[in-house]
Amino acid sequence: MRDCVVVGCGRSGTSLAAGLLARAGYDCGRELLPADEGSPKGFFEARGVNDVNERLLAPHDPMLSRSGHSRPLRHGERWLGVLPPGVEVEVPPGLRAAMAAALPASPYCCKDPRFGYTVDAWRGVLGEPLVVCVFRHPLATAESIARDVRYEDLRVDPATAVEIWRAVYSRILDRHRRDAEWVFVHYEQLMDGSGVERLDERLGATLDHGFADPALRRSCPSREPPRGCAGLYAELCAAAGYNG
Numbered sequence: 001m002r003d004c005v006v007v008g009c010g011r012s013g014t015s016l017a018a019g020l021l022a023r024a025g026y027d028c029g030r031e032l033l034p035a036d037e038g039s040p041k042g043f044f045e046a047r048g049v050n051d052v053n054e055r056l057l058a059p060h061d062p063m064l065s066r067s068g069h070s071r072p073l074r075h076g077e078r079w080l081g082v083l084p085p086g087v088e089v090e091v092p093p094g095l096r097a098a099m100a101a102a103l104p105a106s107p108y109c110c111k112d113p114r115f116g117y118t119v120d121a122w123r124g125v126l127g128e129p130l131v132v133c134v135f136r137h138p139l140a141t142a143e144s145i146a147r148d149v150r151y152e153d154l155r156v157d158p159a160t161a162v163e164i165w166r167a168v169y170s171r172i173l174d175r176h177r178r179d180a181e182w183v184f185v186h187y188e189q190l191m192d193g194s195g196v197e198r199l200d201e202r203l204g205a206t207l208d209h210g211f212a213d214p215a216l217r218r219s220c221p222s223r224e225p226p227r228g229c230a231g232l233y234a235e236l237c238a239a240a241g242y243n244g
Helices: 014-023 047-064 095-102 115-126 138-148 158-179 187-192 194-203 230-240
Strands: 004-007 109-111 130-135 181-186
Touching (some): 047 115, 095 115, 109 115, 130 230, 138 158, 181 230, 187 194
């Protein structure tokens, strides 16, 4: 089975994709985040990988927070930041050893929403994995972030959640995908099985087509994507072959 990195904005179906791979025998790393009400089957994220990505983003704290955050972001919350498109994420001295230590054994599946900002910084550590970009309608993601994400007193308003979606996927399309082999999958393609079949073929894995639970689908917007997201969403859907 081919090594894999799952990227995409949080609350877009990345946990579903990583869960499929974990059930097929992929190593997602040590000390996985526990399941919770928002992701009852688990997140399939390793604390060590998350910590490295937090440290990669920490130098950019002054620009990550927005007025739509109820307070400034703290350690562990930077996946909810809005990183401007021109910012380069550099590897600080001494961190590359921690990156190598956090990488699971092959065949691995590394998943973290922060990879939407940081995957380029991992290039020399990851080898040559297939990068799986999972996405869904921007309003579905934004509504889920605004409704379900809770870190004590931190809240994210829907408009800022849309900004997060746009910042992550614009960076993926404009910067990241040129430097690796990618496959794009819409959340709905994971639910109907067509995306699972494509991942089977690209990864050389046998995935559990019954893992996706339609009862967990809570956001299905019928509205047009917000201004500034429509073109990005259309480009993602074209890359995934999704016409829904």
